Amino acid sequence: EAKHVAIVGATGAVGEEMRLCLEQRKFPVGKLTVLASARSAGKRIPFAGQDVIVEELTHDSFAGVDIALFSAGGGISKEFGPSAAAAGAVVIDNSSAFRMDEGVPLVVPEINPAAAKNRPRGIIANPNCTTIISLMALAPLHEVFGLKSIIASSYQAVSGSGAQGIIELEEQVKAIATGQPFEPKVYPRQIAFNVIPQVDVFTDNGYTKEELKMLNEGRKILGHADLKVSCTCVRVPVYRSHSVSITAQFERPVDVEAARAAFAGKPGVKVVDDPANKVFPVPLDTTGKDDCLVGRIRKNLVLDNALDLWVVGDQVRKGAALNAVQIAEIL
Numbered sequence: 001e002a003k004h005v006a007i008v009g010a011t012g013a014v015g016e017e018m019r020l021c022l023e024q025r026k027f028p029v030g031k032l033t034v035l036a037s038a039r040s041a042g043k044r045i046p047f048a049g050q051d052v053i054v055e056e057l058t059h060d061s062f063a064g065v066d067i068a069l070f071s072a073g074g075g076i077s078k079e080f081g082p083s084a085a086a087a088g089a090v091v092i093d094n095s096s097a098f099r100m101d102e103g104v105p106l107v108v109p110e111i112n113p114a115a116a117k118n119r120p121r122g123i124i125a126n127p128n129c130t131t132i133i134s135l136m137a138l139a140p141l142h143e144v145f146g147l148k149s150i151i152a153s154s155y156q157a158v159s160g161s162g163a164q165g166i167i168e169l170e171e172q173v174k175a176i177a178t179g180q181p182f183e184p185k186v187y188p189r190q191i192a193f194n195v196i197p198q199v200d201v202f203t204d205n206g207y208t209k210e211e212l213k214m215l216n217e218g219r220k221i222l223g224h225a226d227l228k229v230s231c232t233c234v235r236v237p238v239y240r241s242h243s244v245s246i247t248a249q250f251e252r253p254v255d256v257e258a259a260r261a262a263f264a265g266k267p268g269v270k271v272v273d274d275p276a277n278k279v280f281p282v283p284l285d286t287t288g289k290d291d292c293l294v295g296r297i298r299k300n301l302v303l304d305n306a307l308d309l310w311v312v313g314d315q316v317r318k319g320a321a322l323n324a325v326q327i328a329e330i331l
């Protein structure tokens with residue numbers, strides 16, 4: 001039956017995409033409440049042929065709300081998530097605030113949907129986009145070959161930094177094309193025509209928080225406590241899709257044909273892999289689309305029982321908004 005849905009952070013890149021996904025997937029929305037900072041209150045947002053007025057987010061914004069989708073940063077989720085849950089809403093949080101908390105399921109619907117049922121705090125966490133996109137390729141292989149370790153390098157779109165990241169890339173490209181000066185604001189260095197080996201902050205072991213998410217979240221989502229992961233996360237001048245180069249080592253012997261066959265019938269992921277004919281996944285193919293694409297599947301030349309592969313997915317969509325709406329759909 002129709003649900004009263006709230007979107008917190010409705011005017012951000014992910015919040016906008018959440019609204020689009022609800023519309024496009026004909027989610028049974030009886031009422032949509034869109035919540036944002038006072039700055040955005042009063043804005044009109046189109047939804048299902050009508051205009052919804054943005055309301056200022058307060059602790060009392062959740063009366064009667066069935067599902068509250070959060071994507072406004074960890075601070076807002078920490079402060080207002082519990083109030084939404086206390087008001088009886090199921091909170092689906094896109095931030096990293098609760099992902100590793102006991103009693104908060106971390107869910108990719110194609111991989112561990114049942115986990116969403118056990119939510120003692122009324123909160124379900126949406127994994128990090130790079131984790132989701134990587135696991136959409138690795139989960140089917142894990143089923144067949146038994147995943148042991150992941151060595152990965154990510155090529156992350158600027159949309160991961162929100163609308164401001166997209167604007168920064170656009171402005172720098174224009175400035176460079178017209179010989180205008182510019183000052184990097186979102187990133188420590190120029191991102192246009194460059195790559196930056198830092199996503200999120202560095203921790204004391206030399207890895208960034210983003211790189212450790214793949215390890216910690218991967219273990220929780222797969223229920224695989226001794227999965228090993230070593231990751232390098234890089235920001236690249238791409239607008240909306242993340243790409244990940246993966247070396248995955250397995251318990252059992254692997255071969256490419258069996259690997260490709262593992263994806264047959266798996267929702268949300270497609271094999272696009274015919275390098276001889278220049279057929280492989282690229283960000284321009286996944287942007288705005290639901291499916292993650294996997295290609296360049298080949299046996300690793302160094303490690304036993306290991307495959308190299310390349311997976312690409314829309315960071316804003318499957319990496320965040322679509323995954324959250326799919327969790328709402330399984331509720």
Ligand code: 2RA
Pocket residue numbers: 128129130156157159160161199200210
């Ligand atoms: C990023 N995955 O790409 C992080 C947060 N979306 O910046």
